[in-house]
Structures are given as structure tokens and as C-alpha cells.
Amino acid sequence: MPTGVLLHDPALLERRDLLDGILAAATLSIEIARLRVEVRLQLAEVHASRARIVEAGYEERRRLERDVHDGVQQRLVSLGMRIRRLQRSLPREAGILRPALDQIVGEVGSAIADLRQIAAGVRPARLDDGLAAALQDLARVSPIPVKVETPIGRVAPSVEAAAYFVACEALTNAVKHASATKVALRAVRENGALHVSVSDDGVGGAVARRGSGLAGLHDRVAAHGGTLEIL
Structure with a gap:
């Protein structure tokens, strides 16, 4: 879109004020164009930076999900299995402990379920x-x-x-x-x-x-x- 029209008139060469005005208008147009380019470049960098942050966040969620699955969750599963083995090896006279051990195993199972829900919320x-x-x-x-x-x-x-x-x-x-x-x-x-x-x-x-x-x-x-x- 044109910003102005320049008409040549030799008589105007002596009008220094007009020449200064034309020069100022041209300078302003160039500066506006430069600023537009700069803004577009800055917006592009903002979008690229946001994309990098999103990708980094996604990778961190994947790492956390793996850590939950391979670390704490597996340790709780192992603990539950050890308690069950202990429960089966108890002598008959220690049967009074079985309800308490059942409760402990149930709580371990609930903790595992909670961890799985947390991991799914981070990244299914x-x-x-x-x-x-x-x-x-x-x-x-x-x-x-x-x-x-x-x-x-x-x-x-x-x-x-x-x-x-x-x-x-x-x-x-x-x-x-x-x-x-x-x-x-x-x-x-x-x-x-x-x-x-x-x-x-x-x-x-x-x-x-x-x-x-x-x-x-x-x-x-x-x-x-x-x-x-x-x-």
C-alpha cells in the first residue's frame, strides 16, 4: 500500500521545509517497516520458545511416569509380595496376625493404585x-x-x-x-x-x-x- 505520492516541481527545490518534511516521512516509513519486521521476528521466537518449553515439559512428564512405574511402584509391588509370603509362612498359632497383614497388603494395593492414577495424570x-x-x-x-x-x-x-x-x-x-x-x-x-x-x-x-x-x-x-x- 503506497504511503504517499511525490510530485516533482523544480520550484519546490527552494522549499527546504517541504524537503525536510518529505525526508522525515520517508524516515518514519522505513522505521515503521523495520519495527514490523522486528516484531514478527520476536513473535516467531516467542512461538519457538514456547514450543521448546512444551516439549521439555512433555519429556519431563515421561521421565516422571517412568520413574513412578519403575521405581516406587515396583518397590511397593515387591513389598506386597513379601508380606504375602510372610503371611503364608506363619505358623497356625500366629493366625491372629493374618487380619493385620491383610490390612497392610490392602493398604499397599491402595498406594499402588494411587500411584498409577498419578502417573496416568502426568502422562498415560x-x-x-x-x-x-x-x-x-x-x-x-x-x-x-x-x-x-x-x-x-x-x-x-x-x-x-x-x-x-x-x-x-x-x-x-x-x-x-x-x-x-x-x-x-x-x-x-x-x-x-x-x-x-x-x-x-x-x-x-x-x-x-x-x-x-x-x-x-x-x-x-x-x-x-x-x-x-x-x-
Whole structure:
């Protein structure tokens, strides 16, 4: 878009004030163009930096999930097995200890279950098999029927994790707040982009309030250059 028109008139050469004005306008236009380029470069760096932070966070969650599974969880499983072996080796006259040992083993089992839930919240191990498999598992444990459509291949692991948590939060809202009786979950790739939609027959009215799970999903999706729409 042109910023001005310059007409040559020899008589104006003696008008120093006009020449100074033209020079100032040209200088301003050049400076504006330079600033626009600088802003675009800074925005590109912000997006790249955000992507690096997201990827680093994803790798840290994977490391934590492995540590929980291979470390504390395995030690608790081993402890439970040792208590069971001890329980079976007790003499008959020590039977009074069996109820207490049963309770201890039960508490160990509860701790293992809690750890598995924590690890799943950090990053579901099922995502190792892809987003489609993880969403199918999510539908199977849902308290209401979920129709799943996932004709997708693999995408970036951090994107799969973000999409999974979007589906989790949407399904939770449908059950807890929308009084839905059925849900449709769809994940497809269109024009190279991943599209995830969750619809239900509930009352609706979800709002992404500050500090809510939906607001957190906005940030998670935006970090991957995506958008989250709540209808």
C-alpha cells in the first residue's frame, strides 16, 4: 500500500521545509517497516520458545511416569509380595496376625493404585500406543456410553498428550456438570492438522473461567499453536 505520492516541481527545490518534511516521512516509513519486521521476528521466537518449553515439559512428564512405574511402584509391588509370603509362612498359632497383614497388603494395593492414577495424570502409559488407543481406553472406563471415531495415525507425542487431556477434561465435564447420557468423541487429521471434538447431549453451559480446567486446556492447546472452542 503506497504511503504517499511525490510530485516533482523544480520550484519546490527552494522549499527546504517541504524537503525536510518529505525526508522525515520517508524516515518514519522505513522505521515503521523495520519495527514490523522486528516484531514478527520476536513473535516467531516467542512461538519457538514456547514450543521448546512444551516439549521439555512433555519429556519431563515421561521421565516422571517412568520413574513412578519403575521405581516406587515396583518397590511397593515387591513389598506386597513379601508380606504375602510372610503371611503364608506363619505358623497356625500366629493366625491372629493374618487380619493385620491383610490390612497392610490392602493398604499397599491402595498406594499402588494411587500411584498409577498419578502417573496416568502426568502422562498415560497407553499413549505409547498412540492417541487412538488411549482414547479407546478412556471411552471404556467412562461411566456413560462414548462413541469413538479415531481414524488417525501417529502425531507428535506432545500433541497426542495435549489432545488426550482435552478429551479427558471434556468427558469429565460432560459427566459431572452437563448431566449427559452419551458422548461422541472424534479425533481426525484434516489438512495436516489434528482436530479433536467432544460432543454430548447434556445441558451445556461450560465456561473457561480463570484457574479452571478448561482455562488450563486453552493454554495447553495454544502452546502447540492450536485453538480450543467451547460451544
